[in-house]
Amino acid sequence: MFSADVKPRFLKPGERSTWEEDKSDIDPNCATAFVYNPHVSLSLEQQRESLPVFRNRNHILYLLEKFQTLVLVGETGCGKSTQVPQYLLEAGWSSDGKVIGVTESRRVAATTLAARVAEEKGSLLGQTVGYSIRFDDCFDPEHTRIKYMTEGILLREMMADPLLRNYCVIMLDEVHERTLYTDIVMGLLKKILRKQRNLKLIVASATVDAEQLYNFFNHNSSQDMSKDTSVILSVEGRLYPVDIHYVKEPVPDYVKALVDTAALIHEHEPLGDMLAFLTGQEEVDRAVSLLKELAVNNKSNLKPLVLPMYGSLPNSEQLKVFRSTPRGLRKIVVATNIAETSITIPGIVYVIDCGFVKLRWFNPETHTDSLVVVPVSQASADQRAGRAGRICSGKAYRLYSEADFNALSVATPPEMQRSDLAMAVLQLKALGIDNVLRFNFPSPPPARNLHSALGLLYALGAIDSNGHLTEPLGIKMAEFPISSLYSKALMVSGEFGCSEEILSIIALLQVQNVFTKPSGGQNAIKARIAKRKFEVQEGDLLTLLNVYTAYVKHDMSQDWCKKYFLNYKGLRRAQEIRTQMLHLLKRFNIPIISCQGDSEKVCRCITAGLFPNAAYLHYSGVYRTVRGDQELYIHPTSVLYTLEQPKWLLFCEILHTNQIYMKDLTVVKPSWLEELAPHFYEKTIDRDYSL
DNA sequence: TAGGGTTTT
Numbered sequence: 001m002f003s004a005d006v007k008p009r010f011l012k013p014g015e016r017s018t019w020e021e022d023k024s025d026i027d028p029n030c031a032t033a034f035v036y037n038p039h040v041s042l043s044l045e046q047q048r049e050s051l052p053v054f055r056n057r058n059h060i061l062y063l064l065e066k067f068q069t070l071v072l073v074g075e076t077g078c079g080k081s082t083q084v085p086q087y088l089l090e091a092g093w094s095s096d097g098k099v100i101g102v103t104e105s106r107r108v109a110a111t112t113l114a115a116r117v118a119e120e121k122g123s124l125l126g127q128t129v130g131y132s133i134r135f136d137d138c139f140d141p142e143h144t145r146i147k148y149m150t151e152g153i154l155l156r157e158m159m160a161d162p163l164l165r166n167y168c169v170i171m172l173d174e175v176h177e178r179t180l181y182t183d184i185v186m187g188l189l190k191k192i193l194r195k196q197r198n199l200k201l202i203v204a205s206a207t208v209d210a211e212q213l214y215n216f217f218n219h220n221s222s223q224d225m226s227k228d229t230s231v232i233l234s235v236e237g238r239l240y241p242v243d244i245h246y247v248k249e250p251v252p253d254y255v256k257a258l259v260d261t262a263a264l265i266h267e268h269e270p271l272g273d274m275l276a277f278l279t280g281q282e283e284v285d286r287a288v289s290l291l292k293e294l295a296v297n298n299k300s301n302l303k304p305l306v307l308p309m310y311g312s313l314p315n316s317e318q319l320k321v322f323r324s325t326p327r328g329l330r331k332i333v334v335a336t337n338i339a340e341t342s343i344t345i346p347g348i349v350y351v352i353d354c355g356f357v358k359l360r361w362f363n364p365e366t367h368t369d370s371l372v373v374v375p376v377s378q379a380s381a382d383q384r385a386g387r388a389g390r391i392c393s394g395k396a397y398r399l400y401s402e403a404d405f406n407a408l409s410v411a412t413p414p415e416m417q418r419s420d421l422a423m424a425v426l427q428l429k430a431l432g433i434d435n436v437l438r439f440n441f442p443s444p445p446p447a448r449n450l451h452s453a454l455g456l457l458y459a460l461g462a463i464d465s466n467g468h469l470t471e472p473l474g475i476k477m478a479e480f481p482i483s484s485l486y487s488k489a490l491m492v493s494g495e496f497g498c499s500e501e502i503l504s505i506i507a508l509l510q511v512q513n514v515f516t517k518p519s520g521g522q523n524a525i526k527a528r529i530a531k532r533k534f535e536v537q538e539g540d541l542l543t544l545l546n547v548y549t550a551y552v553k554h555d556m557s558q559d560w561c562k563k564y565f566l567n568y569k570g571l572r573r574a575q576e577i578r579t580q581m582l583h584l585l586k587r588f589n590i591p592i593i594s595c596q597g598d599s600e601k602v603c604r605c606i607t608a609g610l611f612p613n614a615a616y617l618h619y620s621g622v623y624r625t626v627r628g629d630q631e632l633y634i635h636p637t638s639v640l641y642t643l644e645q646p647k648w649l650l651f652c653e654i655l656h657t658n659q660i661y662m663k664d665l666t667v668v669k670p671s672w673l674e675e676l677a678p679h680f681y682e683k684t685i686d687r688d689y690s691l
Numbered sequence: 692t693a694g695g696g697t698t699t700t
Contacts, residue, residue, distance in 0.1 A: 106697065134699055152699035160700070179697065281694055312694050337695050358695035371695065415697090423699090481699035510699095517694090580700085636692035657693075 044120050048086075051079030052236045060084060060233065061091050064169070068193055069201045069217035069230035073210045075237025076386060080204050081109075081173050082117050085146045088169050089121075089128075093200075094145040098168035103151045105179045106342070107133045114138070114148040134481070135576050151181035152481070158188055158431060159479075169200045175213065176206040176379065177341065178414035178443070184424055186442045188431060190217060193229075207234070208379045208411045216442050240389040242351075246402045254354040255283050257399050259290045262332055265350050265397070266304055272349025272394070273331040275339060277384050279358045279373050284308045287334045302330050309335035309345070312513060315569075321345055340383055344390075351388040353381055355400040361418045363656075364452035366628040367612075369420065370656030377412045381405060414443045421445060421453040422484045426462060429469045430478035459612055459680050460488045476588050480581065482506060485652075489609025490585060496605035498595035499585060504548040505541050505602070507578035509652060509664060511570040514547060518565065527565035535639040538599050539649070539666040541606060543639050548574065604676065606666050610650040611677035615662060616670075617647050623662065626681075630654075635661035648673070 048054065053074060063070050074080035085100050094100055104110040114131035121128055130139025131148040139147050151172075158164065170189065175182055189201055203213050210232050217230040251257035258276050265274060278284050291306045298304060309321050325331040325347060333345055337357050357376045362369055376384070381398065388394025398405065416424075425436050433439050437450055457463045462474035462484060469475050473491060480487035486506045493499035508514055515531050518524050534546040551571050554560040561568040585592060595601040615623040615632065622631050623645075632654060634641050640649070648670050651662035673681045 150698065156700040177697085181698070279695070310694080311696065340696085342696060360695070373695090427699095479700075513694095577699095584700090637694085641692075655694090659693095661693085 044122075048079075048083060048120060051083055052077075052238050053079040053083045056233065056235050057083075057087050061087060063231050063233060064088070064200050064202070067229060067231040068197070068199075068219075069203065069214075071210050071213045071217070071230060071232045072202055072204045073207050073232060073234040074204055075206070075235070075239065077238035077390075078235045079238075080235060081113050082120065084171060084202060084204075085169075086117060086120065089145055093168050096168070099144065099166050100146045100169045100171070101154065101164075101167045102146065102148045102171045102173055103154050103185065104148060104173050105151055105177050105182065107136075107150055109174070110148040110150055111136070111138075114146075117146060117148075135580070151179060151185055154185055155181060155188075155427065156481075158185075158192075159427075162192070162431060163196055164192055164199060165196075167199060169202065171202040171204060173204045175203050176209055176411070178209075178412070178416070180415040180419055180424060183414055183416040183442050184428065186213075186216070187440055188433075190440055193217070194219060206379060206383075210234075213442070239386055240391070240393040242385050242389040242393065243395045244385060245395065245397045246405065247399055248401065250401065250404070251399050254278075254356065254399050255287050256290070258334075258352050258354055259287050259294070261352050261397050261399065262287075262291060263294050265352075265395075266298075266302070266330060266332070267300065269350060269395070271302070271330065272392075273325055273345075273347045274333065274350040274352070275345060275348045275387055276332070276334045276352040276354075277339065278334060278336060278354050279356050280336060281310045281312065283354075284310055284334045284336060291332060291334070301328065303328060304332050305329040306332045306334070309333050309339055309343075311336065311338050312517070314516060314518065317519070339387065340380065345387075347391060348387050349392065349394045351385055351394065351396040353384045353396060353398045355381070355398060355404070357412075359412070359418065362420045362449060364446070364448040366630040367420075367452060367456075367625070368628070368630060368654040368656055368660065372656075375404075375408055377410060378405065378408045379411045381408065416441060416443055417445050417449075419445075419449070421449050422456045425450065425453040426457055426469075426474070426478045426484055429463065429467075430475065434468065456612055457484060459677070460484055460609075462488070472588075476584075479584060482510065482581070485609050485613065487609075489605055490581060491588070491590065492608045493605050494585070494590035494593065496595075496601050496608065497593050498598075498601045498605050499590060499592050500594040501545055501602045502605055503578050503581055503585070504574075505545050505606070507574040507581065508544040508548055508571075509541070510577050511567070511574045513567050514544065514570055514574075516565045516567050523565075530564040530566075533564070536599075537640075537643060537667065538603055539640055540638050540664045541652075541666045542599055542602065544664075545602065547571075603666055603668060604672055606650060607668050607672045608676045610652065610666070611673055611680055613651050614668070614673060615649050615651060617645055621645075623649065625654075630660065632660040632662050634665065635663045638663065638665050640665050640667070 072080055085102055088100050110131045110133050114129055115125050118125040118129040126138040127140060127143055129146045130144040132139055132153050133150050193199060193201060205213060214230050214232050219229040220227040262274060262276055278287060288306050288308045295304045295306060307321050321333050339345060355376055356373050358371050358373050360369055361372050385396035388396050428436050461470055462477050464470055477484060477487040477491060489502055490506060493502035518527055534543050536542050558568045561571060612627055614626045618624045624631055646667040648668050650666045650668050652664035655661050655663060
């Protein structure tokens with residue numbers, strides 16, 4: 001299907017430098033950061049004692065003796081993530097061989113914190129202190145006493161040992177971020193704590209939700225507070241004060257207002273870098289180009305260095321933001337929400353906050369995810385402002401009035417309340433939570449979201465009409481760390497004779513940005529031409545298969561990827577994911593076979609998993625989903641965008657931005673739907689689609 | 692012609 005000439009090429013030392021660097025490596029500071037360490041000249045021991053949390057050391061230990069759950073409110077920079085686990089270790093909590101487990105919501109957080117704590121303990125990483133993240137374990141089951149891990153890993157460990165008997169203390173870090181996994185893990189831990197009276201829990205969070213968390217984990221149902229099982233402790237942070245400035249009147253165009261504000265700060269305020277928050281790439285690019293226009297007329301000695309920052313920005317461009325600002329320049333970074341928690345840009349003294357954020361929102365009626373621009377929460381606004389106070393006192397400019405701020409919601413709704421829950425429900429059921437509607441969620445999701453998830457799992461055959469996991473399909477599907485539609489396709493791929501191909505496709509679907517998008521005009525065209533070599537009329541999924549096949553054929557070469565504008569890091573990750581899923585299929589005795597280029601087999605197998613995501617071309621010329629009857633369009637990045645519109649399609653994702661788009665498409669025949677999902681399509685197929 | 696941000700034995 002694909003051919004390319006490759007000549008062997010030898011690399012000079014260092015030639016692979018920045019290009020190979022993982023995005024996640026660019027910021028070792030993450031949420032709990034070591035961005036600036038004024039005590040760097042002190043000994044490690046002295047540094048530890050200078051942290052604000054140190055003053056609470058004995059108090060923390062005392063409270064944990066007395067209460068089962070400690071809600072630890074610790075502001076950024078107080079040192080809780082690194083110190084508290086060490087206090088527990090020093091106090092002998094894990095002397096009986098049990099482990100102190102600390103969960104983080106990001107992979108980099110888990111690895112960098114573990115590295116730092118190992119250093120403080122003067123031990124090798126992976127010995128007393130270790131970490132566990134997907135595809136990367138660094139701990140010793142015999143000797144590791146403090147284990148940092150991602151939340152998903154702890155959930156997986158719960159599947160193997162529902163009572164977490166290996167652990168003496170679990171510390172959930174950065175709980176205020178309230179990811180889907182935080183909430184699942186908290187709900188489960190509440191149950192576990194009742195049964196495991198010796199297990200202690202530390203819930204580390206920001207101020208906003210402390211009271212709610214305390215109530216959630218308090219098993220005391222009486223009025224007698226001496227019987228409380230949970231308690232709150234607050235630890236001061238070590239941020240410098242940030243002056244907050246509000247606008248008097250609402251601004252009509254916040255992008256323009258943000259540019260004007262940045263120009264004013266640059267003109268009037270002393271040295272110090274600037275960070276401005278907008279909601280999306282389009283806005284960031286617009287603001288950056290406006291600022292660059294202004295920079296041409298810059299009269300002061302201090303020249304502005306304007307840089308964009310967002311997730312889909314090529315790696316090399318992102319790295320520019322982290323370089324220290326040369327003398328005579330002022331760095332002005334215009335960023336999306338990526339700079340609120342995921343990355344920390346050093347040297348920021350001024351922050352501008354547009355007051356809005358783009359959030360993903362699930363609509364159970366239409367089964368669609370939308371990206372909606374909504375006002376930020378107070379917690380989010382404060383987090384943004386705090387970015388200005390890391391090295392010295394700073395200033396934050398909010399492009400909304402103080403009254404507007406006071407009217408904002410206190411915290412962003414947890415993901416649990418705005419996500420597709422199919423996977424979460426499947427995993428809860430695998431953990432023995434039969435009635436998810438009555439599960440004790442820290443923030444219960446809308447019942448309709450749960451019903452939508454249950455309906456989907458039933459259609460896939462993962463649960464029966466009583467809501468029980470089916471044996472073996474449902475039980476096995478729950479073990480895959482991927483969406484239920486994909487795990488269904490994988491589970492049947494042996495019968496269709498194309499498990500090799502489905503593995504490759506689904507692995508690549510787990511990676512965003514397989515095709516890189518260079519910003520330069522000439523390279524952008526070259527990248528488009530390169531992509532065309534992989535494209536096939538069957539759609540995006542088979543195009544991805546071509547990419548993976550060619551990647552393997554060319555020895556997974558980085559140079560080859562570069563030549564075809566493919567994301568080497570992404571492909572390498574896909575290969576790891578593929579291997580992980582391959583092991584699962586083997587364990588489930590599913591034959592690993594290739595269809596040898598018979599694309600219909602692959603498309604039919606995709607249909608067997610993705611059938612709930614079908615759309616047909618209505619005679620109006622616009623597509624409609626079978627579930628939800630939602631009008632939608634082919635996304636411009638699809639290979640089908642420029643081809644004649646097929647009658648029937650399966651999509652992997654719907655994105656509701658300015659328009660409703662389907663992404664990652666596969667062309668199917670309606671007869672396949674009737675044949676492979678008769679329970680779902682016997683009536684629905686008889687529609688007014690244009691045949 | 693369009694892209695908030697994470698993450699999974």
